[in-house]
Amino acid sequence: MKRKGCSKIQNNKLNTYDWLCNMPDAENVTDYVEVQFKNTRKGYFLNNAKIPLEKGDVAAVEASPGHDIGTVTLTGKLVLLQMKKNNIRTEGIEPKRIYRKAKPADLEKYEEAKAKEHETMIRSRQIAAELGLNMKIGDVEYQGDGNKAIFYYIADERVDFRQLIKVLAETFRVRIEMKQIGARQEAGRIGGIGPCGRELCCSSWMTSFISVSTGAARYQDISMNPQKLAGQCAKLKCCINYEVDAYVEAQKQLPSREIVLETKDTSYYHFKTDIFKREITYSTDKTFAANLLTIPAKRVFDIINMNKNGSKPISLEADEKPQPLKRDSHDILGQESLTRFDNQASKKKKKKKKHPSAGASPENSNQKQKSKSDKTVNNGKS
Numbered sequence: 001m002k003r004k005g006c007s008k009i010q011n012n013k014l015n016t017y018d019w020l021c022n023m024p025d026a027e028n029v030t031d032y033v034e035v036q037f038k039n040t041r042k043g044y045f046l047n048n049a050k051i052p053l054e055k056g057d058v059a060a061v062e063a064s065p066g067h068d069i070g071t072v073t074l075t076g077k078l079v080l081l082q083m084k085k086n087n088i089r090t091e092g093i094e095p096k097r098i099y100r101k102a103k104p105a106d107l108e109k110y111e112e113a114k115a116k117e118h119e120t121m122i123r124s125r126q127i128a129a130e131l132g133l134n135m136k137i138g139d140v141e142y143q144g145d146g147n148k149a150i151f152y153y154i155a156d157e158r159v160d161f162r163q164l165i166k167v168l169a170e171t172f173r174v175r176i177e178m179k180q181i182g183a184r185q186e187a188g189r190i191g192g193i194g195p196c197g198r199e200l201c202c203s204s205w206m207t208s209f210i211s212v213s214t215g216a217a218r219y220q221d222i223s224m225n226p227q228k229l230a231g232q233c234a235k236l237k238c239c240i241n242y243e244v245d246a247y248v249e250a251q252k253q254l255p256s257r258e259i260v261l262e263t264k265d266t267s268y269y270h271f272k273t274d275i276f277k278r279e280i281t282y283s284t285d286k287t288f289a290a291n292l293l294t295i296p297a298k299r300v301f302d303i304i305n306m307n308k309n310g311s312k313p314i315s316l317e318a319d320e321k322p323q324p325l326k327r328d329s330h331d332i333l334g335q336e337s338l339t340r341f342d343n344q345a346s347k348k349k350k351k352k353k354k355h356p357s358a359g360a361s362p363e364n365s366n367q368k369q370k371s372k373s374d375k376t377v378n379n380g381k382s
Contacts, residue, residue: 018055020078027076032090033098034074034082035061038114038141040188040203043070044079044088046095053098060106060144062096065175069102069110069144086207106144113146120172124151127167135159138186148175154186184209187233194231201238212236216244219251221272250275255300263303264312268293282316293317 016034031047045061047053057072074082083090102110121140128135135155142149149172153159165176181189188202202209217229217240231237257270261282268282271289280300284291295316303313 016074016078016082018074018076018078020076021055023077029077030080032079032083032095033059033072034079035059035070035098036073037068037070040185040207041141042073043096044083045098047098049098051098051101053101058102058107060099060102062099063143063145063148066143066145066147067099067106069106109146110144113142113144116146117142120149123171124168127171128161128164131164131167133159133161133164135161138181139189142174146174148177150177150179152179152181152186152189154181154183182209183233183235184238187231192232194237196239200232202233206238209238210241212238212240216240219244219247221275247275254278254280254297255304259304261300261303261316262307262312263316264314268316 015036031050032044033047033053034042035045036042043061051059053059053072053075055072055075058069059072060067060069062068117140120142121137124137124140128137134157135153137151137153139152140149141152149168151168153161161178165178168176184202187200188206191203192200194200198204212235214224214229214236217224217236220240220243222229222240229236229240251273254273254275257273259270261268266284268284269286271281271283271292273280274294278297279294280297281292281294283289283293293316299316299318303316306313
């Protein structure tokens with residue numbers, strides 16, 4: 001029997017598809033439930049009260065202090081796999097519990113706390129500027145009961161925010177928690193559309209952020225234009241790392257870019273490589289493009305072997321180029337008449353004259369023949 005939660009569609013960021021949803025044994029494997037809060041924050045809670053929860057239900061869960069409100073995003077066996085993937089340990093640690101499904105009073109208090117987040121963020125930025133702290137507060141998240149607020153900030157250097165916490169606690173009368181995030185995480189929390197026309201990877205499915213270097217772009221021969229390489233977070237695009245492994249493996253089957261090809265006239269230096277066509281372009285100057293010449297990778301290996309043996313080819317191109325097939329000579333004057341074209345033209349004209357009578361009916365043709373025979377008879381009598 002299909003569970004009701006399987007058909008629910010969620011718009012939460014980093015949503016996980018429950019591909020074990022219809023398995024009868026997968027639902028009661030564990031009492032742990034995955035709950036997602038604002039943006040990308042997730043937690044795993046123990047449903048020891050056996051509350052019937054489905055994907056998409058809003059639940060009140062244990063927090064420190066008080067309780068929090070979140071949306072159930074995953075239940076059953078797949079929760080254990082997600083916990084293993086995220087290195088969530090349960091041994092020796094008392095797990096937090098799920099209290100109940102959210103009541104109307106819980107949701108009303110949660111909406112009141114959520115309505116204060118933007119105003120709190122603006123005021124906290126002003127306080128940080130007054131204290132002279134080199135940091136940017138990117139987002140504020142209130143707990144479901146309004147007793148705690150998490151301040152997400154970005155800073156290039158280490159920041160001593162002890163005085164800031166005191167001022168924020170006195171101003172907003174809540175418990176303060178500071179959480180540092182990176183530029184990529186901030187872009188994931190804000191969201192947006194990338195240059196590819198799709199939603200940002202960091203705000204849709206990406207959970208771990210791996211550092212991206214310009215070397216990955218060089219392996220793929222991508223233009224070193226900062227405006228094209230940078231994403232909305234002003235960092236190198238994460239998608240540069242997606243195909244770099246395939247390019248590195250393909251590059252291993254091609255000659256090294258550091259090898260200089262020697263010919264009898266000059267030396268050639270690597271300029272660029274077309275991995276898909278397996279063609280390499282060489283230049284006679286090491287610093288800029290000069291006398292560019294593109295040859296296949298097989299020819300490059302042949303030249304390298306020749307240079308190792310102490311010989312140099314005349315040029316980078318193959319010494320013996322395939323010659324085009326020559327047509328046999330044909331003596332027009334000796335074999336054919338010069339008036340052959342005139343004869344063809346006269347034949348075409350005769351055909352055009354006969355063309356209108358070609359479509360005549362057989363009755364008309366018979367009548368014409370009879371009239372001709374009558375004329376001959378009359379001429380004979382006369």
